[in-house]
Amino acid sequence: MTTTGYGAAIRDGFEHLLANHSEVFTIGQGLWSPWYVGNSMTDLDSQFGRERVIDTPVSELGCTGAALGAALCGYRPIVIHPRVDFMLLAVDQLVTQAAKWRSMFGGQVCAPITVRAIINRGGEQGAQHSQSLQSWFAHIPGLRVVMPSTPTDARDLLIASVLSDDPVLYLDDRWLYGLEEELPPIEERNLANEGPKLTRTGQDLTLVGCSYSAHLCREAAARLSANGIECDVIDIRVLNPFDAALIIKSAKKTGRLLAVDGDWRSCGMAAEVIASVSEAVDPRIMRAAPRRVTLPDAPAPTSNPLERSYYPTVDYIVQRALALVGAQQETFE
Amino acid sequence: MTTTGYGAAIRDGFEHLLANHSEVFTIGQGLWSPWYVGNSMTDLDSQFGRERVIDTPVSELGCTGAALGAALCGYRPIVIHPRVDFMLLAVDQLVTQAAKWRSMFGGQVCAPITVRAIINRGGEQGAQHSQSLQSWFAHIPGLRVVMPSTPTDARDLLIASVLSDDPVLYLDDRWLYGLEEELPPIEERNLANEGPKLTRTGQDLTLVGCSYSAHLCREAAARLSANGIECDVIDIRVLNPFDAALIIKSAKKTGRLLAVDGDWRSCGMAAEVIASVSEAVDPRIMRAAPRRVTLPDAPAPTSNPLERSYYPTVDYIVQRALALVGAQQETFE
Amino acid sequence: MASVDSVVHRNAASLGTLADAEHFHEPLAIDGEDIDALLAGLQRMILIRVVEEKIGDMVSQGVVKCPCHLAIGQEAPAVGVAGFVRPGDRVFGAHRSHSHFLALGGSPHGLLAEVQGKDTGVSRGMGGSMHLIDIPNGLYGTVPIVGATIPIAVGAGLAAKMDGNGDMAVSFFGDGATEEGVFHESMNLAALMKIPVLFVCENNFFSSHLHIALRQPDTSVCRYAEAHRIAWSRADGNDLAAVRAVTREAVEAIRAGEGPRFLELVTYRWRGHVGHREDEDVGVKRKDDLAAWKLRDPISRLAVALEEIGALKRQQLKQSWAEAHVVVEEAWATATHDGYPPAKALLSRVYSGTMANKH
Amino acid sequence: MASVDSVVHRNAASLGTLADAEHFHEPLAIDGEDIDALLAGLQRMILIRVVEEKIGDMVSQGVVKCPCHLAIGQEAPAVGVAGFVRPGDRVFGAHRSHSHFLALGGSPHGLLAEVQGKDTGVSRGMGGSMHLIDIPNGLYGTVPIVGATIPIAVGAGLAAKMDGNGDMAVSFFGDGATEEGVFHESMNLAALMKIPVLFVCENNFFSSHLHIALRQPDTSVCRYAEAHRIAWSRADGNDLAAVRAVTREAVEAIRAGEGPRFLELVTYRWRGHVGHREDEDVGVKRKDDLAAWKLRDPISRLAVALEEIGALKRQQLKQSWAEAHVVVEEAWATATHDGYPPAKALLSRVYSGTMANKH
Ligand SMILES: Cc1ncc(C[n+]2csc(CCOP(=O)(O)OP(=O)(O)O)c2C)c(N)n1
Ligand SMILES: Cc1ncc(C[n+]2csc(CCOP(=O)(O)OP(=O)(O)O)c2C)c(N)n1
Ligand SMILES: [Mg+2]
Numbered sequence A, B: 001m002t003t004t005g006y007g008a009a010i011r012d013g014f015e016h017l018l019a020n021h022s023e024v025f026t027i028g029q030g031l032w033s034p035w036y037v038g039n040s041m042t043d044l045d046s047q048f049g050r051e052r053v054i055d056t057p058v059s060e061l062g063c064t065g066a067a068l069g070a071a072l073c074g075y076r077p078i079v080i081h082p083r084v085d086f087m088l089l090a091v092d093q094l095v096t097q098a099a100k101w102r103s104m105f106g107g108q109v110c111a112p113i114t115v116r117a118i119i120n121r122g123g124e125q126g127a128q129h130s131q132s133l134q135s136w137f138a139h140i141p142g143l144r145v146v147m148p149s150t151p152t153d154a155r156d157l158l159i160a161s162v163l164s165d166d167p168v169l170y171l172d173d174r175w176l177y178g179l180e181e182e183l184p185p186i187e188e189r190n191l192a193n194e195g196p197k198l199t200r201t202g203q204d205l206t207l208v209g210c211s212y213s214a215h216l217c218r219e220a221a222a223r224l225s226a227n228g229i230e231c232d233v234i235d236i237r238v239l240n241p242f243d244a245a246l247i248i249k250s251a252k253k254t255g256r257l258l259a260v261d262g263d264w265r266s267c268g269m270a271a272e273v274i275a276s277v278s279e280a281v282d283p284r285i286m287r288a289a290p291r292r293v294t295l296p297d298a299p300a301p302t303s304n305p306l307e308r309s310y311y312p313t314v315d316y317i318v319q320r321a322l323a324l325v326g327a328q329q330e331t332f333e
Numbered sequence C, D: 001m002a003s004v005d006s007v008v009h010r011n012a013a014s015l016g017t018l019a020d021a022e023h024f025h026e027p028l029a030i031d032g033e034d035i036d037a038l039l040a041g042l043q044r045m046i047l048i049r050v051v052e053e054k055i056g057d058m059v060s061q062g063v064v065k066c067p068c069h070l071a072i073g074q075e076a077p078a079v080g081v082a083g084f085v086r087p088g089d090r091v092f093g094a095h096r097s098h099s100h101f102l103a104l105g106g107s108p109h110g111l112l113a114e115v116q117g118k119d120t121g122v123s124r125g126m127g128g129s130m131h132l133i134d135i136p137n138g139l140y141g142t143v144p145i146v147g148a149t150i151p152i153a154v155g156a157g158l159a160a161k162m163d164g165n166g167d168m169a170v171s172f173f174g175d176g177a178t179e180e181g182v183f184h185e186s187m188n189l190a191a192l193m194k195i196p197v198l199f200v201c202e203n204n205f206f207s208s209h210l211h212i213a214l215r216q217p218d219t220s221v222c223r224y225a226e227a228h229r230i231a232w233s234r235a236d237g238n239d240l241a242a243v244r245a246v247t248r249e250a251v252e253a254i255r256a257g258e259g260p261r262f263l264e265l266v267t268y269r270w271r272g273h274v275g276h277r278e279d280e281d282v283g284v285k286r287k288d289d290l291a292a293w294k295l296r297d298p299i300s301r302l303a304v305a306l307e308e309i310g311a312l313k314r315q316q317l318k319q320s321w322a323e324a325h326v327v328v329e330e331a332w333a334t335a336t337h338d339g340y341p342p343a344k345a346l347l348s349r350v351y352s353g354t355m356a357n358k359h
């Protein structure tokens, strides 16, 4: 059996799209560079030509707008922002344009643009090269937000995003590039039918996360199982539009919820998970108050010891989970 | 007794700042126009000179960055964005620069910039002239977010924002400009000590909102009282950093929570209110599941009937509150 | 110091007499021009004028509530450029685009229904005056975020280039939009990739209440095209013949694969920035200018010129105006009785939920 | 058509021989120059070179982990401009700013501690190589978001103008930054408001892996200054004397209240975009160019010129290098033993929580 890594799986998705859909092209910074976007697009330019794999000037807003224009004219562009931080210069085109054109024009146009931004944290890069901000974009009606946590999803959800007639923000995390798995044959799925997935089942606790946090939750669940605590683990996968049904069902079963997110806390995705469950579940059947694990309320530091304490870890999640499961005894002041 | 409106109160705040603090100036679009920002800055340019009241080209990002630069050099600029939608072109300077410079440089600099953006919805303006997005900015560590709901707060929190040594986003809502009240003498307060306020007390339900939504909550509470339902009403005032203590205390008392927000639902401020309470309150003492009232998951429409159904109203809040208070009987499927 | 080289800027791009309201009041010089095209253009300008005056009246009466930015007085750029737009081309506008919509052949009823928020409007009542679309006539979208459609038009041009049919994109924007960074990003991208896009700047001197002299160090914007290495032309934007001449030349070059072109069309709006009033921009010295600018009327200067060479009778002209009023009143009446979008439209038009079929 | 006016772009701003690596290998022409200043500048360039080579080595050994963008080969712009910065001025840089920090007099120890994330670093360990600050020496901040410090520098210039002491702001950025729209917004604002700011573009031809010919329609960026009506100068950025000459003239004009000036300094980086390797930018034809560019070395060309006129002995030169190595090794050793920021620094440095006192 041969396994494929997360980055290579993304490349497989690009290859499938460019080979099978002539209306697909990709544009962004670093596309003619062998190192800029890791191994996720290597040599696509030589394979499909620099007319369809377009490297650009340092103009995030202009290039994103140009992709939107092409999308309005029958193409399916994939915009690449090597870092979420850089994409922030393009929010007008993504949030005020792409996400709204369909509704604003009475449903008469569609904007099948996919914006792929890479979460590229750590490595002492600091405050301006570490943001993920999925919570921002999950907040915007009209914009589908996708965050795969496995190589298979990285490939197939990229394909589904690009083939969707709606604008999609696809976020991948460099910290997942090490993951390997055997890939099933490619399936062209309808993104509108994709959503959160139960990736492990248990009676004691519901663990919810997306992207790298979903990976951490799976690792934590394995460790907790060794301690006799069995978890439902839910990988959100599609953050917007957000379908909380599966999470609600699980919370009703376990009566305990721990929401993990690699973004900041306030008004974040973890808050949304807890709010959605709290609204839908009779509080009297909850066995403990739900909890969040997120980034601390600070920009990312560079100094190594601070950086190590900054990001959620499996250890920390396990610790919080144990506290939560013991929480019947927990006293609320 | 003479009363002052919300817009005029903002102007009083500007006048106090410009008259008493030589390091204050204001820069943005519409400052030399008699109509662009309502009556909130009328004739400040002739009163204090166009060197300190600066109208600008249509360059949101550049002008916001320029204000930040002046703030790093000892001034206290107030940037004006006549609409939140326009400010989105400046998120890099607000979120990746201003909010992070202090921490990024080890606390050695401060950036006392205040960005004032106006929420200017309704009037069939449509999707690109109606966003408020406070939830986005309340998500960002390092950025203080202020939303006054009364004329007195509009004046005094503007002053506190500008005199704060931290970057502040100050959002006012045109729909509040009609509010009038008698203003107390000006007080220069430390923004770091300001937070949510209990503006009405009751045993049955906790109503929470900010800005115009706080106003709606007050109106709804009065109507509910006529129906024999007494509410705690909490005006958030300072969204970031968010201090939920008062809301938690109230929820423990009433056992019921309705969070109202004029922004979108997912990952929004209403979600944060519910998540903060759910984490801190023993679920078993909640008398009902908390609920949210927010915008529907759609961009703002223009057509009058659709627009009327788009924004939360006092009627709707009252309706939801009644359902919530009757919620012991409510069945959860 | 052989390795040093300095220049203090020249004022090469200043507008000169084009900026002076006292000039260009005389009838147009149209000898040798395509008279039929000018007659058709006159007709179209009259229609735009009458539609916008109607909208202005309805705004003043509070019947139309969405913000309306009227192009009364600057009809020629829209009509002149539209004359060279062919099926396959993609045109984009901004907040002041009733003129672009109508110049391309858009239906007065569709516009008048849209400003009333009716389901029969061109944007099905979801956009109002500031969000117009009419793909059958080549209008791919107009939006009020200043500068936003400029990169979008460049992308539409890139699509046209990939299609390889010699089609082009057209981007209409104002002088204020040249202050948005994205304008420059878009110009660089278009020049670099030789994208078939026509940039059309309607320089009417104002960005809402501010004159360009209070916003930029020079009054003409062609200097930006020069910086981005894009060939440019500048013309009296109230002279339909001049607009047609520079457009013809630019469009030929674009379709020939020479890449983008830039037009600066100098004009003036008769109404305030938004709404129906002429004196909206209080505090801005405008009243006196406006009187003079009205003598540079794109419609009357063309009409008189056509009369002088005997191509148009006074009677025909009267009739054109009369017909336009009939068309507009009928369209308005119909639109008034049309229905609003259904309640479900709010949520049903956000996502398509559909998925592409394989090519 | 009297009202029409067209121009097809000229190539006036192309770089010519400045872009040709085969030129400017000869010793500098320094007769009539301020020799003491050149000697001091040589010292400083040597220090920068040695510090950056040390950092490069530590990156290659994996000791330094934060991303480091080395300016080896392009030391002259930083040193040349810094020679005209006085107390009260405010300088801003970007991601490749070790050179700016050191040229302004920053302590090697502060930099070497910062790249190791130590509490004794110039940013107290919170910023690393890409976020440097040294207010006592006039460095107000360097950040890696391309173009971000350009408007910030304009605002610092506005503050200087309001202070009225004849101080100025300096904005260092690269050729890639001119592709960000905010660069143009900032230039327009500075020109309009006559803000005392010196824009310094170090044109080293590359934006990470892409040559400027693949990003812009022309290789020189002065055309942007011309468009924004800002007086500009262009010079061999590897010629300290030339850099000093254009800077002197520009700074005098700025302090005299003439508003902003723009400098394009043509140079080349010897290392990859990020990190220590010379061949980092794989896929970009660079190796051959690099060899030639090394002959345009800002240090050796100046040193030889100074030797030729007898202002510098070979022995002194050797000693300068030796001393620089001693300083750097000592600074490195100290920094290595310094401590990291305390855990509480993460949260305690986010907000000041303080409030202004009344003036
Ligand atoms: C990004 C953004 N900033 C500000 C505004 C407010 N605004 C609307 S129209 C306008 C003036 C634009 O002037 P110009 O581009 O010359 O077009 P004109 O109104 O003259 O037709 C401004 C500043 C906006 N809509 N979008
Ligand atoms: C907004 C933004 N976009 C992209 C990047 C990635 N990036 C970092 S440095 C750089 C190249 C900048 O080139 P230039 O301005 O010429 O500076 P140089 O590296 O040549 O010194 C790029 C594209 C970034 N840091 N910020
Ligand atoms: Mg204008």
Ligand SMILES: [Mg+2]
Pocket: D174, D175, D176, D202, D203, D204, D205, D206, D207, D208
């Ligand atoms: Mg460069």
